[in-house]
Amino acid sequence: MAGRPAALNKRLIQELHKTRQEDNPALTYLAPPDDSDLHHWRAGLRGTPDSPYEGGVWDIDIIIPDNYPLAPPTIKFITKICHPNINIKTGEICLDLLKSEWSAAYTISSTMTAIQTLLTSPEPNSPLNVDAAALLNDGDTMGYESLVRYYVWRYARKETDL
Amino acid sequence: MSAATNFNFSVIVIPSAARPVAANLDFPTLNQSLSFALEVSSPSDFQTLYSQDSKGGNTFKGLLYVPDLDPSDPCDNHDLVPRNITRKANLPMDDLKLIAYAPLITQHCSRQYMYSAENDNVAAFIFYGVPAKYSNHTDPLQGEEYPFEYPVYFLDGAIGQPLMNKLSEYSANMSEVYNGFNLTEAGYDIRDYARIYTVISTRNTNPMPGLWLFLLVVVAVLLFIIGASSLLMHLFQFHYRRSLRRRIANGEVDLEGLGVGRITVPREFLAKFPLYVYIAENGGQSTPPKRKAQNSTAATRSAPKEEGRRKEKVRVPSAVVVKEGVSIMIPATITTERKSKGKERVKDKSKSPTAIDTTTSPEMAEVSTSKGLTLASPTTPSTKSRSSPRVQSPSTSSPQLGGAQTPTASSPPHHRGYHQTSCPICLDDFIHQETTVRELPCLHIFHPECIDPYLESQSSLCVLCKQSCLPKGYVPIRLTNAIVRRERLLRSVRERSREVAAATAANNGGNSNDEGGILWRWRLRRLRRQELDLMGRQALVRAGRGNYGERGRGGGFGLGPQYREQRVVEDVVRPRWRETMDRIFPGFR
Numbered sequence: 001m002a003g004r005p006a007a008l009n010k011r012l013i014q015e016l017h018k019t020r021q022e023d024n025p026a027l028t029y030l031a032p033p034d035d036s037d038l039h040h041w042r043a044g045l046r047g048t049p050d051s052p053y054e055g056g057v058w059d060i061d062i063i064i065p066d067n068y069p070l071a072p073p074t075i076k077f078i079t080k081i082c083h084p085n086i087n088i089k090t091g092e093i094c095l096d097l098l099k100s101e102w103s104a105a106y107t108i109s110s111t112m113t114a115i116q117t118l119l120t121s122p123e124p125n126s127p128l129n130v131d132a133a134a135l136l137n138d139g140d141t142m143g144y145e146s147l148v149r150y151y152v153w154r155y156a157r158k159e160t161d162l
Numbered sequence: 163m164s165a166a167t168n169f170n171f172s173v174i175v176i177p178s179a180a181r182p183v184a185a186n187l188d189f190p191t192l193n194q195s196l197s198f199a200l201e202v203s204s205p206s207d208f209q210t211l212y213s214q215d216s217k218g219g220n221t222f223k224g225l226l227y228v229p230d231l232d233p234s235d236p237c238d239n240h241d242l243v244p245r246n247i248t249r250k251a252n253l254p255m256d257d258l259k260l261i262a263y264a265p266l267i268t269q270h271c272s273r274q275y276m277y278s279a280e281n282d283n284v285a286a287f288i289f290y291g292v293p294a295k296y297s298n299h300t301d302p303l304q305g306e307e308y309p310f311e312y313p314v315y316f317l318d319g320a321i322g323q324p325l326m327n328k329l330s331e332y333s334a335n336m337s338e339v340y341n342g343f344n345l346t347e348a349g350y351d352i353r354d355y356a357r358i359y360t361v362i363s364t365r366n367t368n369p370m371p372g373l374w375l376f377l378l379v380v381v382a383v384l385l386f387i388i389g390a391s392s393l394l395m396h397l398f399q400f401h402y403r404r405s406l407r408r409r410i411a412n413g414e415v416d417l418e419g420l421g422v423g424r425i426t427v428p429r430e431f432l433a434k435f436p437l438y439v440y441i442a443e444n445g446g447q448s449t450p451p452k453r454k455a456q457n458s459t460a461a462t463r464s465a466p467k468e469e470g471r472r473k474e475k476v477r478v479p480s481a482v483v484v485k486e487g488v489s490i491m492i493p494a495t496i497t498t499e500r501k502s503k504g505k506e507r508v509k510d511k512s513k514s515p516t517a518i519d520t521t522t523s524p525e526m527a528e529v530s531t532s533k534g535l536t537l538a539s540p541t542t543p544s545t546k547s548r549s550s551p552r553v554q555s556p557s558t559s560s561p562q563l564g565g566a567q568t569p570t571a572s573s574p575p576h577h578r579g580y581h582q583t584s585c586p587i588c589l590d591d592f593i594h595q596e597t598t599v600r601e602l603p604c605l606h607i608f609h610p611e612c613i614d615p616y617l618e619s620q621s622s623l624c625v626l627c628k629q630s631c632l633p634k635g636y637v638p639i640r641l642t643n644a645i646v647r648r649e650r651l652l653r654s655v656r657e658r659s660r661e662v663a664a665a666t667a668a669n670n671g672g673n674s675n676d677e678g679g680i681l682w683r684w685r686l687r688r689l690r691r692q693e694l695d696l697m698g699r700q701a702l703v704r705a706g707r708g709n710y711g712e713r714g715r716g717g718g719f720g721l722g723p724q725y726r727e728q729r730v731v732e733d734v735v736r737p738r739w740r741e742t743m744d745r746i747f748p749g750f751r
Contacts, residue, residue, distance in 0.1 A: 007588055007612075014589040069587055103473050104616055105586035105625040 008068055015107050018124035024109045026116040026131055028159075039064045041073075043112050046159065048120045055080075056156030060115070061091075062108060068114045072102035075111065082151035084122040084133035093118070094128045165210040168363040169202040169288075171226065171325065172334060176254050178353040192356060196341050196348065198328050200281050200321070207321055211289070213313040213364070222286040224228050224259035224312065226329055226358040227252070229278035237271030242292055242323075244330035250282055252333045256354045261360045262287045263329065266316070267297040280310055286362055287314045315362065324561020332358050392746050399748040404647045410641075413651060427617040435631070436601045437610060442583070442594035586625055589613035604629040643748045 016038075019030050028044035041062035047053030058079040065071045073142030075098055085094040097106070097114050106114075127133030135144040173192040191199075227248045231238045242265045253260070262279040266272055266289040280286055287310075319324070331340040339345065339356045346352055398456055409415045584591045585599075585608050592599060592607070599607040600614070604624045616625065622632045 010590070011588050018589070070616050091364075103623075103625045103628065104620075107589070 008064075008066065009038055010071060012064065015109065018107070019109050024112060026113045027109070030109060030112065039066075041108060043108075044157075045116055045119075046111060047152065047156070048116055051120045052145040053119050053152060053156075055159050056152040057159050058156055060112070064108075069104040069106070071109060072098045072106075073111065074098075075115065079157065080151065080155040082129065082132055084124045084127045084129050084136055084147050085118060087128040092128060094123075094126055142147060165364060166204075166208060166313075166362050167203065167211070167365045168361075169208060169315075169317070170361040170363075171198075171200040171202075171328075172361075173197040173199070173356050174359040175336075175350060176355040176357065178254065178351065178355065189359075189594075191359070192345070196344055197356065198331075198340065198358075200325065200328075202317065202321055209316045210364075211314040211316050212310075214311060219244070220364050222261065222360075222362040222364070224261035224285040224360060225253055226261050226263050226265055226288075226360045227282075228326075228329065229262050229275050229282065229284075231271075231278060232273055232490065235271075235274060237267055237274050237294065239265070239267065242267070242296060243326065246333050247326070247330045248333040248357065251614075253357065257283060259283055259285050261285055261362070262312075263290070265290055265292045265296070265322070265326070276310055276314075277313070284312050286312050288317055288322075288360075288362075289314065290317040290326070291319035292317065292323070313362075313364075330462060334355050361476055395747050399643050399646065403641045403643070406641055406646050406649055411636075415691075425622045425632070426619060427519070428462055428620050429618065431636075432614055435603070437598060438601070439595060440592040440607070442592070456662070499564045548552040582607050584737045585609045585612050587616065602629075602631050603633075604631070611727050643744070 016031065016041050024030065026046055028046060030041065030043040032038055032040055033042045034040065038059060041064065043060045043062060045058045047056040047058075058077055058081050061076045061078050063074040065073065075093055077086055077093065081091070082086060086092070087094075091151075092113065095118055097111065122133075122136060122144065124133035124136040127153060132147060135147065172194075174189040175192055176189050225248075227250055228243055230249055230251075250260070260279075260282050262275065262282070262284050264272070264275040264287070272289060276287060328340075333339075336342055336350050336352045336356055337346050338352050342356075345356065350356075406415065582592070586606075589609060590609070598610060600610040601607050602613070602624050604627050606624050606626045608625070613625070617631060622630050624631060
């Protein structure tokens with residue numbers, strides 16, 4: 001038990017090192033906001049190109065548990081985002097990868113990529129945002145996309161501003 | 163209505179000085195040899211003519227007497243009722259309980275007797291039949307509505323007339339009664355009264371018991387039906403569980419895919435996964451050594467060790483193991499004997515040289531064990547392997563040694579199928595000929611200290627490829643009815659989606675919607691409902707896992723029990739009555 005936090009820190013430093021070496025195209029940045037606390041990271045997630053999310057950047061809060069990487073990190077959107085599987089108020093994400101399907105082989109960076117993929121492939125059958133999911137379920141793609149675009153325009157940071 | 167079951171006549175002695183309470187007639191009974199006693203219990207000898215008592219089970223007690231009639235009344239037939247019969251005047255007190263007794267002559271006479279008795283403290287009335295020359299009347303209640311409160315019984319004449327005669331014998335004082343001389347001789351006071359005391363027992367002949375019985379039968383039948391169907395359902399569930407177990411054992415069912423609880427790898431299986439030293443592909447050797455039938459020999463040729471609490475098996479079949487600059491040569495002759503208990507023990511049959519070099523001392527080996535790295539170090543508890551140890555010096559443990567190995571001995575296996583250079587869990591690179599790695603059945607390799615806790619506490623799936631590490635056919639969990647149900651539901655959903663897909667394909671192909679429209683729509687709806695149901699439950703399970711994760715997070719690395727106690731969440735959130743129903747009727751939905 002005693003040696004574990006050290007191993008965890010080692011892994012986190014490794015991950016941090018790797019993210020600095022090779023940039024993740026899905027992210028604008030990925031680092032702990034406070035250098036003294038490795039268990040709390042922040043990331044800026046880019047909207048996928050050619051999707052209604054294009055051009056937006058969302059800040060994401062990442063809390064890393066003590067038993068990481070055996071347990072998944074707790075990931076939340078800080079910036080408001082409209083997506084069927086993301087709670088519009090809390091930013092909570094419904095993604096099996098972050099729950100039952102978590103694997104220790106995932107890194108924070110790869111998890112971020114997975115979340116970016118979730119943006120373009122929503123699963124309206126297990127929604128956290130019922131309105132968006134209802135639009136999708138009814139086949140109103142146009143309405144859904146304009147809703148998403150509105151939220152991107154209204155709340156997300158713009159990539160062009162960076 | 164309660165019917166008489168028993169008439170008991172006996173003679174009691176009432177002391178002349180006694181002043182008993184009316185109901186309390188517990189006076190001594192006269193010895194039968196000196197007096198008279200009669201018991202009538204044969205149902206053919208009497209009948210109950212009238213009874214207001216609804217409960218039954220009562221007994222009517224009293225002194226037997228013949229009610230007074232007007233002396234001019236023609237009913238007062240002295241052929242039938244002797245002159246010296248016990249009348250009310252012959253009884254010691256006025257307020258004693260009485261039982262009236264009279265012959266059944268005519269309807270008029272029985273009326274007269276009964277009206278007369280009504281003025282007395284009568285508990286019951288007994289009529290008896292008389293010979294046909296006096297009357298052929300049998301029913302005193304004939305005609306009018308019966309206005310009296312006491313029950314009326316009828317006694318057969320063959321018993322009734324002798325009783326009447328006996329009654330006449332016990333009407334006077336002690337010296338004049340039957341056998342009176344002997345009684346007074348025996349010490350009874352001459353002023354005492356010897357009288358016939360009657361007890362009439364009744365039983366319940368109410369129609370009510372029939373109703374109760376009917377209800378009882380209904381309840382019993384219901385209970386039987388419930389029990390039988392419960393038993394049947396339990397049998398079915400048992401059958402389903404067994405067939406699911408069989409299918410899991412055959413590898414037809416993917417347990418992880420069922421989403422039931424968390425399946426982990428028990429330590430004894432974990433210990434069987436091979437553990438060896440990592441050798442980089444471009445390491446010291448020109449050609450990567452081929453692994454020789456590792457799995458088949460695993461059971462017999464592996465050398466398991468128990469190192470302290472961490473029981474890990476070290477597979478070093480005639481391998482060069484490099485550890486902390488110390489190489490230990492262990493010959494291929496190490497065999498494992500599996501005891502019947504399942505405990506593993508190392509037995510070095512050949513006692514061939516497993517040696518420690520003089521340059522490297524046991525402390526070196528201790529270093530390796532204290533670092534938590536697991537290897538067949540010479541200081542492991544196995545005393546036999548320690549008996550003649552020989553360890554190569556660090557200089558000779560260089561790659562040349564590996565190359566110098568005899569071709570017959572298989573060299574340590576490494577990344578047979580995949581080219582892993584680092585542990586996916588801690589992201590550390592494996593160090594050539596130094597790092598001990600554990601190989602899972604899918605051939606992925608990890609640091610044992612990284613992968614073991616994961617498999618033990620988190621999942622039975624490989625971190626990289628999600629292939630199950632459990633041996634095929636191993637059923638790691640208790641199969642509950644909920645799991646059986648979930649599996650059936652999942653299967654039926656899959657089957658139906660196939661059917662539906664086929665049907666929609668057929669529809670698109672040609673003749674569309676109208677044929678079988680209703681049936682298909684119904685089926686699709688049902689499928690959709692089931693899917694939603696299933697997804698809801700899976701979401702619940704997921705949520706449950708999330709919560710458990712939250713809890714586990716607080717306690718550092720101690721995520722053992724919370725995860726293990728996790729069952730199908732659906733069972734937890736159900737109300738108690740549902741649980742009870744499920745226990746009685748398993749699989750009823």
